[in-house]
Amino acid sequence: MIKKTITLFLVLLMASPIFVTPQATMTSTLSVEAERSIQVAETDLDRVTWEANTAENSGFENWNNPSSPEDVYTTKTREEVTWYETTVVNEGTRAVGMHARTIDLTGQYSEVRLTQQSWVYWNNPINTTLDLDWYLDEIGNPTNDYFRIQVRMSSRNMYYYLGCTTGSSNSSGTGYYLIDGPTQTWNHLHRNLTSDYFAIFGLIPTQFELVYIWIRSTNIDYTRGYLDDFVLANGTYVHVGGSTLNGNFETTGGWTFQTNTNPSLVSQSALSHSGDWSMNMTAISYGYSARANAQYSPGKRLSEINNGLLSFYWRIADWINSTISTLSYMRINVSNSTVGLNMYYYFCVGGSGTIPPVIFGSDMKFAASGFNVTDTWNHFDRNIWNDYHTHSNTDYLYVDSITFFVGANSGENQLSVLFDDVSFTTSILNDMGYETQDSVGLAIEGWTEPTGYDTYTVTDFARHGAKAGNLTLEDDSDFYASQNLGTIQFDETTEIIFDFNIYFETFNESSDDDFFVFEFMFGDGEGLSYVLANVSPEVEGWLSEESNIIFLNDDVTTGEWLNFQLDLIHDYESLVGSPPDTTLEEFYMMSVASKSSVLMAFIDDMYVYYDPAPEISGVGNDIAYAGEPVLVGASVVDATLVSVVLNYRIDGGSWLTQDMTRIDDISPSETHLTDLAEGEVVEYYVTATDAFDKSTDAMDGTEYYSFTVNPASTTPTPPPGDMTLVAIAAVVVMLVVGVVIVWYIFMYKKK
Numbered sequence: 001m002i003k004k005t006i007t008l009f010l011v012l013l014m015a016s017p018i019f020v021t022p023q024a025t026m027t028s029t030l031s032v033e034a035e036r037s038i039q040v041a042e043t044d045l046d047r048v049t050w051e052a053n054t055a056e057n058s059g060f061e062n063w064n065n066p067s068s069p070e071d072v073y074t075t076k077t078r079e080e081v082t083w084y085e086t087t088v089v090n091e092g093t094r095a096v097g098m099h100a101r102t103i104d105l106t107g108q109y110s111e112v113r114l115t116q117q118s119w120v121y122w123n124n125p126i127n128t129t130l131d132l133d134w135y136l137d138e139i140g141n142p143t144n145d146y147f148r149i150q151v152r153m154s155s156r157n158m159y160y161y162l163g164c165t166t167g168s169s170n171s172s173g174t175g176y177y178l179i180d181g182p183t184q185t186w187n188h189l190h191r192n193l194t195s196d197y198f199a200i201f202g203l204i205p206t207q208f209e210l211v212y213i214w215i216r217s218t219n220i221d222y223t224r225g226y227l228d229d230f231v232l233a234n235g236t237y238v239h240v241g242g243s244t245l246n247g248n249f250e251t252t253g254g255w256t257f258q259t260n261t262n263p264s265l266v267s268q269s270a271l272s273h274s275g276d277w278s279m280n281m282t283a284i285s286y287g288y289s290a291r292a293n294a295q296y297s298p299g300k301r302l303s304e305i306n307n308g309l310l311s312f313y314w315r316i317a318d319w320i321n322s323t324i325s326t327l328s329y330m331r332i333n334v335s336n337s338t339v340g341l342n343m344y345y346y347f348c349v350g351g352s353g354t355i356p357p358v359i360f361g362s363d364m365k366f367a368a369s370g371f372n373v374t375d376t377w378n379h380f381d382r383n384i385w386n387d388y389h390t391h392s393n394t395d396y397l398y399v400d401s402i403t404f405f406v407g408a409n410s411g412e413n414q415l416s417v418l419f420d421d422v423s424f425t426t427s428i429l430n431d432m433g434y435e436t437q438d439s440v441g442l443a444i445e446g447w448t449e450p451t452g453y454d455t456y457t458v459t460d461f462a463r464h465g466a467k468a469g470n471l472t473l474e475d476d477s478d479f480y481a482s483q484n485l486g487t488i489q490f491d492e493t494t495e496i497i498f499d500f501n502i503y504f505e506t507f508n509e510s511s512d513d514d515f516f517v518f519e520f521m522f523g524d525g526e527g528l529s530y531v532l533a534n535v536s537p538e539v540e541g542w543l544s545e546e547s548n549i550i551f552l553n554d555d556v557t558t559g560e561w562l563n564f565q566l567d568l569i570h571d572y573e574s575l576v577g578s579p580p581d582t583t584l585e586e587f588y589m590m591s592v593a594s595k596s597s598v599l600m601a602f603i604d605d606m607y608v609y610y611d612p613a614p615e616i617s618g619v620g621n622d623i624a625y626a627g628e629p630v631l632v633g634a635s636v637v638d639a640t641l642v643s644v645v646l647n648y649r650i651d652g653g654s655w656l657t658q659d660m661t662r663i664d665d666i667s668p669s670e671t672h673l674t675d676l677a678e679g680e681v682v683e684y685y686v687t688a689t690d691a692f693d694k695s696t697d698a699m700d701g702t703e704y705y706s707f708t709v710n711p712a713s714t715t716p717t718p719p720p721g722d723m724t725l726v727a728i729a730a731v732v733v734m735l736v737v738g739v740v741i742v743w744y745i746f747m748y749k750k751k
Contacts (some may be wrong), residue, residue, distance in 0.1 A: 003024065044637060048497070050432065051306075052611040054298055055424040056484030060279045065106045066268040069279055071487060074294045076408065077261035078102055078110035081248050081288065084249060090133040090186045090228035093662040094249045098147075099224035100217040101140065103263045104282070107218075110263075114213040114227070117256045125153060125208040128193045128237045135226040136183045138220025143674040147225040150212040151193055154206035158196060159191065164224070175200030182391060186228075208234070264292035264406070269418055273313040273377050278420035280317065284436060285325070285408035294419075295403040299484040300426040301446035302397040307385035309425040310402070316348055316374040318416035324351030325409035330368075333400045337438065345380070347417060348372045364391050366622035377420075396436055398450035399426075428608040429587065430483055434458070434467040441677035444469045447481035447589075455479050461602055463501040463561050468604035473593035480542075480590045485608075490569070492579040495692045497639045498566040500531070500606040506598045515539045516556075516601060520568065523583035528572055530564075532556055540670045542590055548575035561604075565639040568608075570691055584608075614638035614688035616698035618668065619705060625713040626678035628742060633658065633670035634698060640691035644669040648684035650676075660686070676709045 056071035063069050063100055078100065085097035100110035130151065139145050146166040151158045158178040163183060167176035177196065181187035197205045211232060217223040231241030241247035246254030262285045269280035283290035302308040310332075319326065327350065332343040345363045346355050353372050355365050366387065370378030388397055402424070406417050430446030431437075437444060440460050443452025456479060459470035473479055488514045490496065498518070515533035522528075527547030531539055534555050543549070549572045550571060554566060572580045587608070593599040618635040636644050644660040660669040673682065683704040689695045699705065 024555075044615075045605075045609070047615055047637070048607075048609040050427055050429075050607050051486050052428050052486070052610075054426050054428070054488065055485075056296055056487045058424075058487075058519040059275045060268075060272075060277050060420060060422075061275050062536045063268050063277070067106045067108060067266060068105045069266070069268075069294070071298070073280075074266045075291075075293045076108075076264045077283075077289065078108075078341055079261065079263040079286075080112040080258065081113055081260045082112055082257045083260075083534075084252070085226055088135060088226050090135070090226075092228075092248055092250050093237045095135075095226045095228040096249050096255070097224070097226050098213045098215040099222045101138075101220060101222045101263070102217055103220060103265055104267070105218075105220065108217055109218040109693070111216040115257060116209065116240065116254060117258050119210040121233065122206055122210050122239075123203055125194055125234055125321040126210055128153075128205075129191065129231075130193055130211070131188075131190045131229075131231040131233075131234050133186050133188055133228040133240075134162050134181070135186050135228075136181070137224040137226065138183065138221065139164055139219050139223045140221035142166070143221045145217045145219055146214065147223065148188075148214050148216075149451055149717070150214060152209040152211075153193065153197055154203070154207050155198070155209075156201060156205075156445060158193070158200065160191065161634070162187070162189070170200055172201070184561075186502040212311075214580075215272040219693045222568070224513060248410065260288045262286050262288045262290040262408070264290045266294055269317075271315075271317065271418060273315075273420040275420070278313075278315075278418045279404075280416060280418050281328070281404060282318070282414065282416040283407040283408040284414045285410060286412060287350060287410065289404070289407070289409045291407045293403055293405055296422075296424070297401045297428070297484065298424055299397050299446075299448070300399045300424070300432075300488065301450070302385045302399060302426065303395070304385070305436065306427045306432070307383050308397075308399060309382075310384055310423070311379070311381040311425075312422040313377045313379055313420045314347055314368075314370075315377045315394075315418040316372075316416070317418050318414060318660075319348070319350070319374060321411060321413035322350035323410055323413055324349065325406070326409075326413050326415040328404075329416060330380075330404045331401075331403045331405060334384075334388065334397050335400060336394050336396055336398060337445075337450070343384070345382070346371060347378075348374075348415070348483045348542055350415075362392065363390070366659050369489050391708055393741055395438070396445060398445065400450075403453040405605045411686060424696045426662050428485060428488065429606060429608050431469065431603075433465055433605050434469055435465050435470075437467055440467070453479065454479060456481070459602060461503075463503070463563075463602075463604035465472065465604075468602050469601055470600070471591060472598075473591055474598040475593065476595040476597075478590070480588070482589075483587045485584055485587055487523060487583040490572075490584040491581045492569060492573070493692075494569065495640065495690070496568045496584065496608060496696070497531070498568055498608050498662055499564070499639070501561055501563050501604045503561045503602040504532075504556050504558045505600040505602065507558055507601075508594065508597035508599070509555060511594045511597055513538050514592060514597050514599055516591045516599070517542065518534050518587070519543060519590070521546075521586035521588070522572075522580065523585050524580075526572070526576055526580075526582070528568065528575070530566060548572075550575070550719065564720050567640050567691060570640070605622075611639045611690070611715070613694035614641055614644075614696045616686055616688050616696055618699075619686055619698050621684075621707055622703070624673075624676060624682070624707050624709045625674060625711070626709050627712050628676075629672040629674045630676060630682075630707075630709075631670060631672055631689045632660075632684065634686045634688075635668050636686075636688045638688065638690045642691050643689050645687045645689075646671050646673075646684055647687060648673065648682055650680050650682055652681075652683075653673075678709055678711050679708045682707055682709070 085095045089095045100112045102110045142164040146164045147162045149160040157174045190393045232239045264283040267280045269278045272278040281292045328347045330345045341362045345368045437458045444456045456471045462468035518530040527544045529547045529549045615637045622628040622631040646658045649655045659669045683706045686698040
């Protein structure tokens, strides 16, 4: 009998109103204020976009000038040549010839230098003289270009400009002389360097240092000159002259000739695949090497879940006298903890048209789709992770640089290749979920350089999964690391969220010097810093002057995982005063533990992602009885959720709206419909809207959710919020049941 009584009590208790659960069970990840968003429920990373095109100036639309694309590091050879001349000679059989010119007329110049292989300084240059023969064959612009001799004594420079007027005003550190003479004939120069030095500086030099001979051109026309019979003497002692250090140029020793190069160009081209411009890379050879490079440094860490998808369009625009020395390729420099190598993708190779063999170590070589095809846009679209694994295996790959190359190196030949619409799709942040990091105890990879830092290591104490990052600082130490994000569009149309989990094991709550900071830097120079610290921390000195600070809490909470979902766009707007219209470029993580302090933090699931429109699930309602409130609920996920609204109509009437609310962050959005009559048909759907005015309507497939109101229930339900009597009754019932159970176990059963 007692057992039956207990069972009956439990059944009645479970049937009581406090144990009745609505048909829809839901969870929510609604953000509260962005700078104080501490939540238990996490954003579903399967619904967000944590990858982006991280290539800088990807469409080549931004240029400092027509020969210098922004955010792309370029190197270009110029036409700079020095040689032993046998035709234009003043004495003997040989002179020295020098010339330079530039095909880039946007402020660039070509410059060639001749000097001794080594200069021996000497003191007390009382009567030092310079004697030589010079010949100016042509000069593009005598007021900008020059043929000059530079003499340095006692840390001051004197310049002798030969047949040109390029010299500037004398100063305390430099001085100049203009040496007149006709072109295309030999002229003679004899100068007492000591006297000239005193005339300019008012001092007697105490040390002779060196002499340089320069040719510079800022013009497409050559500046060309010749020298012969170079003599440098200190009194009667000849330091250079005649056969001494080959002052007459009759042999091949004594002088340093720089590597001869021919011109190349990186320039803006109106022949584009899309947009206004592409990048034109041209190399022109007249017998010497011509090379052009354009380089990105993405600093991205690839893995099995973050492959690195690289795509762009390229086109061979001009190819004259195709030889094996005219070629173009892209070189990707990659590394991990054990090996570094280059991955080459060839666009074209002249001559036999075959890719050169691998020369260095483990380098990899591929032919791009469209190899050697001219006069059409070819599409490069490769998975870098998969390409690497066709030759070798690795758990991760750090991409240090991506370099485009065009070269010509023999005869009279030229190669021009265009590039446009570059996309390198990778995770915005390198760390992400930490699951692809190395073994526990090793450095976290992907910050500034692949080797990582010994204070930031892999741990198995994780919020999710098997791995996380552990940063441990103690006794007046600090941590500072950065990641390059590329140039990601950052304006009021891009809902970019910074989401991370952090757990402080130890933190000195009594010190204002201890803090933890995440800082973002933007293309307009502004910064946004999120600070975890105690009240009034001494953090400003560690941040850029342009940074705007948001404190995530008034004091650091230890011993629990905290999740932050931070709305970068609206945080920027609230602090800067206007919506952003710039790019997201750099990310920094820094922390300080003051003297005698220990700061130990664990970090997991750190993402920057694009949040889509709100996601609604679990829409449902309780059974509806006439005269009783009906609970309608829904689970809504969004990092910047602003509102959840119930839209409903009764018996096909006008649509009405009603706000849905939450009790706390992990509760569903819910509301109650009241005053419903028996037989009424209620149709409804749910609308969720975020801070970026993105809305989602949730319906039952293509139809509205609906229910029909049943006759009044025989067991009245208290109105919403008035649960006091029911709760008291439930407690009484539970106490009675407890007493009965205890009595049964300890008293009746013993009998």
